[in-house]
Amino acid sequence: MRGQMDPEVDALLRAGDIEGAARRAMDKGLHRRAAELLALLGRHAEAAVVALEAGEWRSALDAALASGDERVVAALCDEIGQRGAIAEAAAAHARITQRHDVAARILEPLFPAEAGQSWYERGEYLYAARCFDRAKDTGRTIVALEQHLAQFADDTEAAERLAVLRAGRGDDEGAVRALQLAARHRAGPKALAMLVESLRRIGLEGAARVVIRRLRAVAPESSLDLTSYVDALPRGQGEERYAGRYRVVRQVGSGAAGRVLEAVDELTGETVALKVLAVGDDKGAAFARFMREAELARSLDDPTIVGMRALDPEGPTIVYDWMPGGTLTERLATMSLGETRAISLRLLRALSVLHRHGVVHRDMKPSNVLFDPAGQARLGDLGAAHLSDLGATVTGGLVGSLPYMSPEQITGAAVSASTDLYSFGCMLYQMLTGQTPFAGPDYVDQHLHEVAPKVSSLRPALGTEYDALIESLLAKDPDQRPQDAFECERLLQALSFREVDDDGRTLARRSSIPPPPSAAQRGASWLLATDKPGRWLDQRLAREVERVEVDASRRDALYRWASSTSSDLQTITDIEDDNGPTLVAYAVALDATAILPADSLDGIERGRVLAALSEVGFDGVSAGRAPCARTSLYGAVALVRALSS
Numbered sequence: 001m002r003g004q005m006d007p008e009v010d011a012l013l014r015a016g017d018i019e020g021a022a023r024r025a026m027d028k029g030l031h032r033r034a035a036e037l038l039a040l041l042g043r044h045a046e047a048a049v050v051a052l053e054a055g056e057w058r059s060a061l062d063a064a065l066a067s068g069d070e071r072v073v074a075a076l077c078d079e080i081g082q083r084g085a086i087a088e089a090a091a092a093h094a095r096i097t098q099r100h101d102v103a104a105r106i107l108e109p110l111f112p113a114e115a116g117q118s119w120y121e122r123g124e125y126l127y128a129a130r131c132f133d134r135a136k137d138t139g140r141t142i143v144a145l146e147q148h149l150a151q152f153a154d155d156t157e158a159a160e161r162l163a164v165l166r167a168g169r170g171d172d173e174g175a176v177r178a179l180q181l182a183a184r185h186r187a188g189p190k191a192l193a194m195l196v197e198s199l200r201r202i203g204l205e206g207a208a209r210v211v212i213r214r215l216r217a218v219a220p221e222s223s224l225d226l227t228s229y230v231d232a233l234p235r236g237q238g239e240e241r242y243a244g245r246y247r248v249v250r251q252v253g254s255g256a257a258g259r260v261l262e263a264v265d266e267l268t269g270e271t272v273a274l275k276v277l278a279v280g281d282d283k284g285a286a287f288a289r290f291m292r293e294a295e296l297a298r299s300l301d302d303p304t305i306v307g308m309r310a311l312d313p314e315g316p317t318i319v320y321d322w323m324p325g326g327t328l329t330e331r332l333a334t335m336s337l338g339e340t341r342a343i344s345l346r347l348l349r350a351l352s353v354l355h356r357h358g359v360v361h362r363d364m365k366p367s368n369v370l371f372d373p374a375g376q377a378r379l380g381d382l383g384a385a386h387l388s389d390l391g392a393t394v395t396g397g398l399v400g401s402l403p404y405m406s407p408e409q410i411t412g413a414a415v416s417a418s419t420d421l422y423s424f425g426c427m428l429y430q431m432l433t434g435q436t437p438f439a440g441p442d443y444v445d446q447h448l449h450e451v452a453p454k455v456s457s458l459r460p461a462l463g464t465e466y467d468a469l470i471e472s473l474l475a476k477d478p479d480q481r482p483q484d485a486f487e488c489e490r491l492l493q494a495l496s497f498r499e500v501d502d503d504g505r506t507l508a509r510r511s512s513i514p515p516p517p518s519a520a521q522r523g524a525s526w527l528l529a530t531d532k533p534g535r536w537l538d539q540r541l542a543r544e545v546e547r548v549e550v551d552a553s554r555r556d557a558l559y560r561w562a563s564s565t566s567s568d569l570q571t572i573t574d575i576e577d578d579n580g581p582t583l584v585a586y587a588v589a590l591d592a593t594a595i596l597p598a599d600s601l602d603g604i605e606r607g608r609v610l611a612a613l614s615e616v617g618f619d620g621v622s623a624g625r626a627p628c629a630r631t632s633l634y635g636a637v638a639l640v641r642a643l644s645s
Contacts, residue, residue, distance in 0.1 A: 113137055120144060125151070126158060138165055139243065143316055146277075147287065149178075154185035163194055167233045169241070172201040173251070173259065175233065183211070189219040193232040200226050201233075242274055243312040246319065258290070262322065271322040272309060287316075293382045294318050296359060304350035306370060306380035323378065325371025332366060332430060337497040340431040342563040343369070343377045344492055347424060350379035352485040355417040362415060364423035365404045366430070374571040374588045402443040403436045407476050410444050418478035421488055425473025425481075432466055433458040437474060448476070465495055535589055544589040545573055549582050550643045558585055558643055560616040568612035570629075570640045587640040590629045595639070598626035605636040613638050 116131030120140075125148035132141040145162040149155060159182035166174035179187070179195035187195070192215040199208035208226055215222045223229070241247055246263040252273075253260040261274040277290045297308035297318065307321040328343065335343075347369065354361055361382065368381040406422035408415055429437045429452065437452035452474055455466045469491050475481045482488040535544050550558050555577070562572040562585070576584040598606050609628055618626075618638075627639045 113140075116140065116144065120147075126155075129158070129161075133161075138169065139312070141165060149181060150287070153181055156182045156186050156188065156191055159187075160191050160194060163191075163198065164234055167198060167235065170248070172198050176202060176204075183214075189215060189222070190232075192218070193222070193229050196226065197229040197233040200229065242276070242317050246272065246274055246312075246317075248274070258286075265319075271324070273320040273322050275318045275320060277316050290316065290318070296357075296382045300353060300357060300359075300382075302350065302353045303376070304346045304378055305353060306378045320380070321372070323370035323372055323380070325373070325375055327371075328366035328369035328377065328427075331371075332434065335431055337432075337499050338559060338563060340428070341492070341495075341497040344424075344428055344431070345489060345563070346377045347379060347427070348485045348489045348492065351417070351420050351424065352489075354379075354420070355485060360415050360417065361420050361423075362409065363401060363404075364420055364427060365401045366427060369427075375573045376571060402447075403438070403440065405443070405447060406478075407448050408478060410447055416478060417484055418481045421473055421481050421485065422475075422478075424488070425470060428473065429455065429470055432462065432470075469495065536586070545586045546589045546640075548585045548587060548640045548644055550585055550640075552579075552581050552583060554643050555583060557617045558583060561618075561640065561643065564612070564616050566612040566615065568609050568636070569616065569638050572640060585640050585643070590637060590639070596628055598628050598638075601628060601636050609636050609638050613642070618642070 112131045113135035116128045116135060116137070119125070119128035119131060125144045129141050129144035129148060132138075132144055142162060142165050145158050145165070148158055149162065152158070159178045162178040163175040163182075166172075166178060175198040176195070179191055179198055182191045183195055192211055196208045196211045196215065199205070199211065205226060212222065212224060212226075216224075242263065245265060245267045247266055249262040249264060249271075251259055252262050258275060258277045261276065263272050263274050264270070265272050277287060294308070294311045294316075297306075297320070298311070301307070306323060308318060309321065310319040311317070312319060331339070347364075351361070351364075359382075361379070363381060364379075368379065369377050370380050372378055404423040404426040406415075406419045407413075408419060426437050429435075432455050435458070438446035438450060440446070452470070454464075455462060455470055456464045469488075472481055472491075473488070482491060534546050536547060537544055558572075558575065561569055562575060570590060571588040572585050573588060574586040598609060601609070605628075610626065613626060627642045628636050629639055
């Protein structure tokens with residue numbers, strides 16, 4: 001209180017006249033003392049004003065909050081918010097007291113982005129959107145508006161603003177979704193006109209004309225001509241971008257939860273996949289699933305699972321590795337048994353990784369199996385995955401895809417690793433026979449009560465060797481299925497996967513992934529020579545490959561190599577095999593820093609590479625003669641050319 005003591009003020013206090021002492025302190029310019037005395041009287045609003053005049057912003061803020069008068073708090077926030085560094089310190093003080101709304105109000109004038117984050121943390125998404133909009137942060141504005149509409153779907157004004165932002169970024173489909181949400185509630189002529197134009201832009205002219213009829217019911221003067229609504233919605237400025245660095249090339253998929261986009265990372269020049277969450281009626285639950293998927297994807301790092309690169313708040317958006325080889329759905333009609341074996345083993349490895357992390361995928365199906373630039377299968381889409389202790393009872397709920405859904409998922413019973421094995425069994429069945437175990441449409445009753453036809457009854461030429469494994473995988477009781485992915489892998493590896501024709505005659509083996517084009521197509525449609533000796537460009541994979549001739553005596557070793565899931569063996573993308581004295585293998589070229597014999601590697605690297613070679617039947621070559629490559633990615637990899645030695 002040094003500098004604030006005064007005999008007259010003290011005398012009034014001793015006489016019990018606190019109010020008189022406060023007035024005398026104000027008259028003498030002793031604002032800090034006056035504020036303390038006013039607070040003693042419970043007059044916190046006045047105390048706040050006086051404290052601020054004294055430059056005591058912390059005391060002023062505490063007094064304003066103690067007053068409980070939101071008008072006083074708002075006025076004080078406006079005043080402090082104009083004071084630069086003091087505003088930041090006051091906002092931090094407000095957050096400590098869990099008043100994120102006060103922090104946001106203080107920050108709004110000078111620091112709108114920070115204010116938006118404070119409103120967002122408080123769950124005041126509309127206020128957050130306004131602040132982000134002021135800060136010209138379009139991505140976070142969109143996220144906040146979508147969160148707001150999840151709670152207040154009838155806020156037509158917010159839906160219109162979201163549509164404008166989406167359209168301004170070239171996302172006409174996103175604008176349609178926002179406006180359709182508004183149209184289900186109190187959409188006025190403006191929103192309906194915007195919806196007409198957004199539908200026209202994505203080619204849904206019939207739907208646009210339906211909306212025009214609804215528009216003319218509330219605004220009879222509205223035109224019937226679709227082109228007259230061009231100015232109702234802004235056009236995208238240039239190419240659609242996310243986070244300022246991801247330039248969208250095209251949309252490759254969409255659903256109720258969002259879109260999947262092919263994009264170019266302009267920072268690295270690499271192609272990536274963007275999974276962008278969209279507006280929906282169940283946006284709160286969808287957002288939680290989306291963020292859970294991002295959390296799971298970030299924690300998993302294995303070459304059998306689609307890799308996640310980043311999570312960006314725009315959209316929000318998960319950035320994944322680009323899978324240029326399409327999905328398993330597109331390959332089912334032309335798959336060989338060798339391909340079936342290779343893909344199945346990789347899927348089982350992916351499941352073993354998930355299950356070790358306590359994750360049940362819950363949506364195993366062909367469209368969620370994608371192929372990377374090397375043609376290798378990877379498991380994707382963790383949106384339905386459940387993170388849990390696999391030993392605990394977890395309520396499954398009706399999550400998944402009916403043709404591949406386990407009985408326990410259908411009934412809402414406990415899900416476990418065995419749940420994914422059932423779905424895997426449905427996929428293996430389809431890869432072997434060309435059809436799912438049950439034809440539908442009543443999948444629920446069929447999964448619960450019917451027994452799938454044996455593989456041998458649908459493809460007699462395959463014999464009966466696959467029947468037992470399929471039967472165990474599709475057991476109604478989870479306890480009757482293989483214990484885990486490792487056991488299933490052991491059972492799978494015991495099967496021959498011998499290529500046969502419809503009469504059961506053995507056929508020449510084909511490449512594992514993908515099936516080779518005809519000889520006339522080679523060199524013209526998918527292989528181009530490069531300026532590097534021995535290197536070709538595989539146009540299907542957009543990767544360099546090398547061509548290696550292998551003696552026919554090593555045919556079995558080559559095919560086992562091509563089917564291997566080991567990351568310690570160079571990836572084979574195709575094999576030419578005309579049952580002649582030599583075969584030709586095409587392998588993804590490695591940018592090796594050095595080609596060294598195995599005995600020059602350290603003990604761990606040498607042991608790992610030789611173990612991988614042994615698994616594919618590579619024998620008769622000593623450790624010192626097994627060619628290896630040091631690379632930045634793998635450390636040591638056995639080369640396909642070892643088969644030609």
